[in-house]
Amino acid sequence: MSRSFFLFLRFFQRDFFVYKKQLRRFFVNFSFLRPLFYSFSFAYIQANIIFISQQTKFVTILLAGNMVLILMVISFTLAAPLLFDFEEERFIDYQISILRPHLVILERILFSSLFCFVVMLPFFPMAKLILRTSFDTTHTSWSLVFLISYLGSLCCCAFHYLIVCAMKGSEYLPSLWMRIEIPLLILGGYIAPLHTILKLWPTFGYIVFLNPYLYVAEGFRSAILGTSEYLSISACAAGLIGFSILFTLLTFYFFRKKTDHI
Amino acid sequence: MNSFRVFLNLVQRDLKVLKKRALSIFFDNVVLLFANVILFGYLLPAMGMSKNLIGPLFVGYVVMAFFEIGFSLSFKIVDDIKFNRFIDYQLTLPISTKGLLAQYTANFAIEAGLITLPLLTCGILLLGDKFVIVQTNWLAFSCMYMLSLILFGLLFLFCSFYYRYKWFFHNIWPRRLEPLFLFGAVFVTWKKLYAFSHILGVAYLFNPMTYATEGIRATLIGGNDFLPVLPCMIGVTFFIVVTWFLLVSAVQKKLDLVVPQKKSCS
Numbered sequence: 054m055s056r057s058f059f060l061f062l063r064f065f066q067r068d069f070f071v072y073k074k075q076l077r078r079f080f081v082n083f084s085f086l087r088p089l090f091y092s093f094s095f096a097y098i099q100a101n102i103i104f105i106s107q108q109t110k111f112v113t114i115l116l117a118g119n120m121v122l123i124l125m126v127i128s129f130t131l132a133a134p135l136l137f138d139f140e141e142e143r144f145i146d147y148q149i150s151i152l153r154p155h156l157v158i159l160e161r162i163l164f165s166s167l168f169c170f171v172v173m174l175p176f177f178p179m180a181k182l183i184l185r186t187s188f189d190t191t192h193t194s195w196s197l198v199f200l201i202s203y204l205g206s207l208c209c210c211a212f213h214y215l216i217v218c219a220m221k222g223s224e225y226l227p228s229l230w231m232r233i234e235i236p237l238l239i240l241g242g243y244i245a246p247l248h249t250i251l252k253l254w255p256t257f258g259y260i261v262f263l264n265p266y267l268y269v270a271e272g273f274r275s276a277i278l279g280t281s282e283y284l285s286i287s288a289c290a291a292g293l294i295g296f297s298i299l300f301t302l303l304t305f306y307f308f309r310k311k312t313d314h315i
Numbered sequence: 316m317n318s319f320r321v322f323l324n325l326v327q328r329d330l331k332v333l334k335k336r337a338l339s340i341f342f343d344n345v346v347l348l349f350a351n352v353i354l355f356g357y358l359l360p361a362m363g364m365s366k367n368l369i370g371p372l373f374v375g376y377v378v379m380a381f382f383e384i385g386f387s388l389s390f391k392i393v394d395d396i397k398f399n400r401f402i403d404y405q406l407t408l409p410i411s412t413k414g415l416l417a418q419y420t421a422n423f424a425i426e427a428g429l430i431t432l433p434l435l436t437c438g439i440l441l442l443g444d445k446f447v448i449v450q451t452n453w454l455a456f457s458c459m460y461m462l463s464l465i466l467f468g469l470l471f472l473f474c475s476f477y478y479r480y481k482w483f484f485h486n487i488w489p490r491r492l493e494p495l496f497l498f499g500a501v502f503v504t505w506k507k508l509y510a511f512s513h514i515l516g517v518a519y520l521f522n523p524m525t526y527a528t529e530g531i532r533a534t535l536i537g538g539n540d541f542l543p544v545l546p547c548m549i550g551v552t553f554f555i556v557v558t559w560f561l562l563v564s565a566v567q568k569k570l571d572l573v574v575p576q577k578k579s580c581s
Contacts, residue, residue, distance in 0.1 A: 094502070101511055111362075239353065249361050
């Protein structure tokens with residue numbers, strides 16, 4: 054038990070060492086450029102041109118949606134190397150020979166979620182710097198924003214590891230984005246909040262509760278705006294934890310299927 | 316003449332490859348089309364977006380599809396340059412390097428046209444009277460669409476040859492492509508942007524995507540809400556010429572082993 058825990062920590066350290074070298078790139082792309090572009094283009098320009106009334110509210114709605122997009126891209130970027138590893142070097146075979154497979158995958162999910170969380174921490178402060186009064190943070194609970202950020206990271210990382218383990222090969226990557234990621238994003242509160250979807254389709258709309266991205270977007274909106282219009286933080290947190298557990302368990306299954314040759 | 320025959324053979328080969336992937340591409344795009352019809356036709360109007368913007372923003376989505384198809388093309392070329400080097404065989408064929416680049420561009424234009432034109436048609440049909448068309452100028456639309464496809468083809472070819480393998484995969488979206496479409500009148504119309512901020516309006520004119528998107532909107536939808544067609548055509552043609560020269564220089568740097576490799580490829 055203690056040996057497994059020790060190895061688990063060593064794997065964690067190894068991942069930290071590998072990604073430390075790429076930290077600058079991640080910070081530039083995800084903590085600086087994307088918040089800058091998204092805040093300016095989506096939240097400032099689009100909110101003011103497309104939605105003529107209630108701009109401040111729409112700024113926040115769109116920003117929260119964009120946060121989901123960023124989370125999705127970072128977590129995918131962190132999970133994708135495993136897919137290429139399955140096809141080429143199979144470094145994973147060495148890892149599972151010294152630590153139990155489910156601990157190897159659990160370590161990757163936990164490390165990726167922490168890394169993802171750290172990289173996206175500056176998003177809202179950057180957005181606030183750019184948008185100033187247009188981004189209403191008077192009722193924001195920053196501790197809840199951080200909570201949703203971490204749970205969202207965990208859920209997205211577990212989801213992407215599941216996809217990577219279940220996917221047949223890297224040639225399906227473009228299809229993954231077009232068939233799964235973008236539709237999930239669009240119908241998962243990326244732009245339209247849950248109450249708009251339910252107002253449009255009162256019965257059919259409940260299907261979106263099966264979309265994990267919905268809980269991230271609604272959680273951010275709820276934590277930032279502090280109104281009861283959106284799903285409550287507790288519902289979002291419960292949804293994200295539930296999905297994280299489900300995705301992790303499914304990842305164990307598919308990972309084992311992919312690595313266990315017997 | 317021989318060059319032209321090789322050009323046609325290469326196009327034919329690419330079409331054969333495309334035919335094999337057609338069903339998968341079709342399915343990918345149908346899923347995406349439905350998601351975007353729901354977004355532009357229902358969700359955004361329910362949030363308060365004016366119905367007049369549905370058509371123009373849906374055209375913006377088609378331009379976004381050019382980005383996705385272009386990136387797939389770049390992905391293959393960058394991968395080929397790094398690993399398979401099929402391009403080395405192509406360069407030995409009796410066709411000039413410029414001819415080969417023209418063939419790559421033609422391949423992109425055909426593929427993107429075959430994918431996006433049915434998407435656009437189906438989207439318009441699905442959106443029904445939500446997609447308001449004032450007057451379509453079919454001839455101008457065909458020219459504008461073709462010019463836009465050529466521009467995108469050249470742009471993505473340039474990206475494939477100019478940037479290094481790792482840099483391309485890590486940074487091409489956040490550092491090059493996203494600024495191009497986020498600040499290129501894809502998600503807003505230029506006239507509304509100009510009315511909102513004159514400075515931003517003028518700044519967007521330096522982006523080739525503004526001319527491509529607005530040109531397609533102006534020719535397909537018509538009316539006075541967009542940039543006039545002629546300046547759009549001139550703008551796109553200008554950027555095609557500029558990108559062509561940049562592409563030829565990038566290809567020479569990347570593939571010509573006699574010319575010293577400079578660090579300019581980021």
